[in-house]
Amino acid sequence: MAHLLGADRVTLALGTRTLLDEVSLGLDDGQRIGVVGPNGAGKSTLLRVLSGLQEPDDGRVTRAGGVRIAVLDQRDDLLAGSTVLDVVHGSADEHEWATDSRIRSVHAGLLGDVSLDADVATLSGGQRRRVALAALLVRDDEVLVLDEPTNHLDVEGVAWLAAHLVERYRGSNGALVVVTHDRWFLDAVCTRTWEVHDGTVDQYEGGYAAYVLARAERARTASTTEEKRQNLLRKELAWLRRGAPARTSKPKFRIDAANALIENEPPPRDQLSLTRMATARLGKDVLDIEDASVAYGDRVLLHDVTWRLGPGDRVGLVGVNGAGKTSLLRLLSGRQQPTTGRVKRGKTVQVAELTQDVEELDELAGLRVIEVIESEKRSVVVGGKELTAAQLVERLGFDRERSRTPVRDLSGGERRRLQLLRLLVGEPNVLLLDEPTNDLDTDTLAALEDLLDGWPGTLVVVSHDRYLLERVCDTQMALLGDGLLRQLPGGVEQYLDLRRSATATAASPLDARAPTEAAPAAVSTADLRTARKEIARIERRLSRIADQEAVLHQRMSDQATDHQAVIALDAELRALATEKDELEAAWLEAAEIVG
Template sequence: MAHLLGADSVSLTLGTRTLLDELSIGVDDGMRVGVVGPNGAGKSTLLRVLAGLQPADSGRVTRAGGVRVALLDQRDELPAGATVREIVHGDADEHTWARDPRVRSVHAGLLADLDLTDDVANLSGGQRRRVALAALLVRDHEVLALDEPTNHLDVEGVAWLAEHLVARYARGTGALVVVTHDRWFLDAVCTRTWEVNEGSVEQYDGGYAAYVLARAERQRSASVTEEKRQNLLRKELAWLRRGAPARTSKPKFRLDAAAELIADEPPPRDRLELTRMATSRLGKDVLDLEDVTLRFDAPDDATGATTTRTLLDDVTWRLGPGDRYGVVGVNGAGKTTLLKLLSGRLEPTSGRVKRGKTVQVAELTQDVEDLDELREMRVVEVVEREKRTVVAGGKELTAAQLVERLGFTKDRARTPVRDLSGGERRRLQLLRLLVGEPNVLLLDEPTNDLDTDTLAALEDLLDGWPGTLIVVSHDRYLLERVCDRQVALLGDGQVRDLPGGVEQYLELRRAAMAGGGGSGAPGAVSADTGAAAGAEQAGGGPDAGAPAPSAADQRAARKETQRIERRLAKITELEGKLHEKMAAQATDHQAVLALDAELRALATEREELEEAWLEAAETAG
């Protein structure tokens, strides 16, 4: 493969930190590289150096002749007063770009819900991100460097971007280097992984899954070597310590051998442990939405007149102890609003939110600015303000010990909040929630600004979380890892169960777009999207001649979907118990066969219930 771009012995120090240390690395034609590493390790800096926007202290960046490099920065700094068309296409005439199939694909995938004459200053964060992405994707750069391109994109937008990038770089027509914490995106797009840490870059073949496997194997090999080294070290030190008077008579070669062993001690990597803390017991009743409707007045984008918008329409949703739901949906469908209702920060227009007597809710919001009022306090002081000691793993920990276990070194624990990075602020937000020992966790985009190691630690914590968990996220990897079930907000005022998970949600959206139920843009959805999608998923397709179901039929269908959802949850619980029994009776052949027959029966029942759910959902509308 032809070499396109490289770094030759590049070093860069910012302040007191060495981010790149004599780094030599190359990008070849056809490579799709995912860049991972701890927050603050220098991933974004590496991209800026490769793109020529950040000068290095020493070394050089090389490019093959004529190679053009474009960088998508984390900050979408679009000039106010410019229109979407000007940002994306500059002064080019429409006929010069509208006839290009790739450009039309970018428009359909990222810009379909935007007016090209809109001022970019009036766009939301997600819309600005899509405009900045589109401006790069319509051009013919040989090397594309993307820094957190999935930020502010919903599940649908992330899926489109992954498909577009794979198709674009499948035939070796350039190279892609992308920094992202979205592990599903890494697996879907990247063929190589770079891990940035302590000034160097470790290279791995494959996407995130292959990287984790290879990294685990490297650590296993290193642990074997380390165990042998430690055994030698213990023997040497024991021999050297046998009596102070004898120290001066030790052979010099023995002293030199011990010094070499000690000098070979590798520097410890940052340790991150999200601690399982004591959680208050939940009663039978947790959180119930009963016939909840939520409306609010909003200006119409087209006319400027005030219109009433319905986010939730007569929704009944019951959450029990230990339920674990992931929430997906188009931007603006009301995912964050749903969490506000559950937390009590927002009251419904009609209906009620019923809370159990023992419920203690903690909510992680998207806004890290809620720490601004504490900006002058140090990290350990913020935690002490919540609670001075907590019980974790049967041990009592002080606030200082706790923040150190959460990845804040002693120096960083004394750092004012105003000087923390985005990822450190996110960790501190989470820590403040955990010290309150809640039994219901509401997490709104918890993966924002977190690196992959922190995400793995967060998932390990949530795996063992004994309370009720509701997660709003565009991170498919997180949702499928920590949640038992997914629900969707499609913009039709309903909370819809997704037995098929995120993939089913994407199929519903594709069916809605194909049937004209939506605008085709990420984030845009019409009131009948859910019904059209449900009909397509059930395999029937729209039938203009069929009579619309009556209100009574719709209510009956909603009750039926709720009954089916409760039974599906019970089946999931029964399957888990059967798997435990099979593991406990693995040596009993007859017992295993009987249990396997029960599992197959449950699987058959699940398939029948899922089909019945889809039919009822179509009627419910």
């Protein structure tokens, strides 16, 4: 494979902190590199150095002659007054790009809901991100460098981008380097992983799953080596301490060897532990949405939605941007009232909501991290032990120095962790998480998932992170933009299938400039209404089946010693399972009609 660019003993410091310490690595044609590591470790800095946007303090970056590099930064540099067409294609004439199938694919994948004549200042954050991505993907550069490209993209956008990059950088068509915290994306796209930490870059073969396995194996090997080193260290130190009078006569090489062992003690990696705090007991009734609608003027986001959330339910919510996911969470939290219908709350329900708005901490900007938590609670009981606020923030990755840092000086990831900690100290029994993975690194995400694995309360997660949804949620539901809430027996993949079906005949902005073939006959209004009623009926029945199954399981547990009773109850469970399979098949058929 041809060498495209590389780093040779590159060093770069920010103030007194060394982000890159004599780092050497290379990028070859055909490679797709995923870059991971803790927030603030230097991932974005590495990308800027490799792409030539920042000069290292020492060392050098080498590039093959004529290599062109395209960079997507985390910053939004789109100028107000520019149209989407200006940003994506510049001054190029339409005939230069309109006949290129690859460019048409980019338009369809990223700009389907964006007018090419729109001023970029009028676009949403997600639309601006997609326009910036499209502007890079229509170009023909050998190296593509992307810093958090999935930020502001929905599940559908992330899936399209992954498929496009894999197809484009297959074989010897250039190389890709991408920083992202989206583990599903890393697995779907990347062939190698670079982990940036403590001034170094460790390299692993494969995507995220392979990286995790390899890192675990390295840790196991390192622990074995460390155990042997510690045994040797104890022997050397014991030898040095034997009898002060004899110390001066000890061989110098033995003293030097012992001192070397002490000096080579590696610093511990940052440890993060999200603590399972006490959770208030939930009653039988949690949250019931009954025939609720939410409208803003003539725009209806939610239409006659009925949804029952029970104790211990774990639901992932996906949907197109603007379909009403955040509004649905606001209904559940009580921050918003429905236009029609109602929301019933159980008497023991204590809701905590993690919003996307990290600016909510701005009013606390002058407080230190420890003071923010102390203002909520000075101590909390964890696993039968009382922890002070200082001990609590340390478990969440804020060491003594960072716990004294004012909120205004925290990074995005640290602010997100502080938001989460403020929620948990309140000991809620219902958690509503709106895009909880924003700004969190992969190690923090793993710790968050470990926490949620043992969460005994009710959980609702809105996220574009498929890895998180599939890891911590038992069921998925979707808002497709038509005001209805659907169950997804097939999970996120079923949601993507439904979206592909819904958009299969829709014309892209590019196609709209030329005559198109006649679209297939539309489904009649009566058929749509019938299908929607069928979906609502099936979902109500599936909810009742879930309740019946829970009751039967409890009865089986109570009558475990009664063999005949257990057989009868098992037969009832099997009958319910058969009915559930039939209902889910009918649901899929109705969902295809609704689209």
